[in-house]
Amino acid sequence: MKDVIVYAEHRRGETRKVTFELASEAGKIAAALGGKAHAVVLGPGSAQLAEQLKNYPLDTIFLNEDADIEAFLLDPIVDYLEAAARIAGPSLVLIPNTLSGRDVAGRLMVRLDAGMVADVVEVKPDLGAVVCVSPKLGGALITQCALRTADYGVVTVRPNAFAVQTAGAGVHVEQLAKPASRSYPAAIDRDVEEGAGELALEEAPVVVAGGRGLGGPEPFETLLKPLARALGGAVGASRAAADAGWVPYNLQIGQTGKTVTPTLYIAVGISGAIQHKVGMRASGTIVAINKDAASPIGEFSDLLVVGDAFRIVPELTKLIETAKGNLS
Numbered sequence: 621m622k623d624v625i626v627y628a629e630h631r632r633g634e635t636r637k638v639t640f641e642l643a644s645e646a647g648k649i650a651a652a653l654g655g656k657a658h659a660v661v662l663g664p665g666s667a668q669l670a671e672q673l674k675n676y677p678l679d680t681i682f683l684n685e686d687a688d689i690e691a692f693l694l695d696p697i698v699d700y701l702e703a704a705a706r707i708a709g710p711s712l713v714l715i716p717n718t719l720s721g722r723d724v725a726g727r728l729m730v731r732l733d734a735g736m737v738a739d740v741v742e743v744k745p746d747l748g749a750v751v752c753v754s755p756k757l758g759g760a761l762i763t764q765c766a767l768r769t770a771d772y773g774v775v776t777v778r779p780n781a782f783a784v785q786t787a788g789a790g791v792h793v794e795q796l797a798k799p800a801s802r803s804y805p806a807a808i809d810r811d812v813e814e815g816a817g818e819l820a821l822e823e824a825p826v827v828v829a830g831g832r833g834l835g836g837p838e839p840f841e842t843l844l845k846p847l848a849r850a851l852g853g854a855v856g857a858s859r860a861a862a863d864a865g866w867v868p869y870n871l872q873i874g875q876t877g878k879t880v881t882p883t884l885y886i887a888v889g890i891s892g893a894i895q896h897k898v899g900m901r902a903s904g905t906i907v908a909i910n911k912d913a914a915s916p917i918g919e920f921s922d923l924l925v926v927g928d929a930f931r932i933v934p935e936l937t938k939l940i941e942t943a944k945g946n947l948s
């Protein structure tokens with residue numbers, strides 16, 4: 621492997637911070653491997669995103685605004701990524717560890733007959749190999765897997781793993797030819813957008829999550845959102861809250877939901893079941909607000925505040941707003 625290819629996942633030109641994190645790191649990894657760094661931007665809105673990516677340490681941006689990217693599920697993306705990888709030659713492909721990113725990575729791995737490591741937080745080129753650091757079992761175990769293949773490697777990278785660093789100089793934008801037409805079985809019938817405009821949960825520096833203890837959907841709006849807003853964070857939830865229909869499933873954190881790694885995680889009215897824990901235990905500081913002093917979440921929280929969330933959260937939000945006012 622010499623070159624590094626970043627898959628720039630986006631929606632009509634709007635992307636997430638992880639894309640820029642990958643674009644920043646790709647240049648460094650490619651330099652260590654003695655190769656070049658590329659990004660692949662596909663579908664409507666690609667030109668807009670490519671403009672932004674020019675500010676990052678990349679050599680080439682491969683681009684095609686093909687409408688098929690939005691018309692069919694993942695298959696055209698895999699075709700284009702394979703084509704870019706064949707042009708670049710033996711390379712390491714970095715893909716965001718998002719729901720669709722993981723799907724794309726698995727398929728690309730098969731196409732390229734590549735080695736693959738998922739949910740990676742650090743990539744270390746090391747004497748002809750690429751060592752990938754990846755937490756497993758909800759962060760209880762940290763693994764290091766070396767891709768020793770001379771050909772292709774595919775890695776999905778967790779958001780917030782790399783720092784964003786702009787340094788564009790002479791990025792070359794190249795039209796990526798449409799791969800020979802295939803028939804795609806899974807067409808997209810309807811595209812439903814949830815929670816548009818809000819901070820993506822996986823990338824938020826602070827997550828305020830609510831559980832069954834909140835008793836209904838309203839406290840997510842009236843208690844948690846103001847606290848999250850005061851802290852510059854996002855709202856999440858336990859599965860109990862999502863199953864009850866109080867919040868959409870895209871807010872669920874845990875084994876069957878999202879994995880989050882914010883600097884600060886505040887669990888409100890959540891008991892701390894193992895299936896919830898595995899999705900948030902790698903957070904920096906964990907604070908739990910729970911009326912039960914013996915709640916299991918106390919066992920892995922840095923701070924357990926025992927009391928009624930309906931009294932504590934508004935007070936806390938007020939204190940934070942006041943402190944911010946004093947600082948400004």
Ligand SMILES: Cc1cc2nc3c(=O)[nH]c(=O)nc-3n(C[C@H](O)[C@H](O)[C@H](O)COP(=O)(O)OP(=O)(O)OC[C@H]3O[C@@H](n4cnc5c(N)ncnc54)[C@H](O)[C@@H]3O)c2cc1C
Pocket residue numbers: 830831832833834857858859860861872873874875876877878888889890891892893894895896899909910911912915927928929930
């Ligand atoms: C296969 C499988 C996968 C699963 N995947 C997930 C997953 O991805 N994510 C997930 O979260 N769960 C998951 N679960 C469910 C998990 O086992 C728990 O049932 C769930 O996490 C419980 O949610 P909770 O903590 O909100 O509710 P509860 O366990 O009912 O806890 C509610 C808490 O609120 C506290 N409370 C009540 N009133 C107040 C108040 N006024 N103020 C403060 N505290 C209060 C209570 O003391 C209690 O601790 C999964 C389960 C299975 C079997």
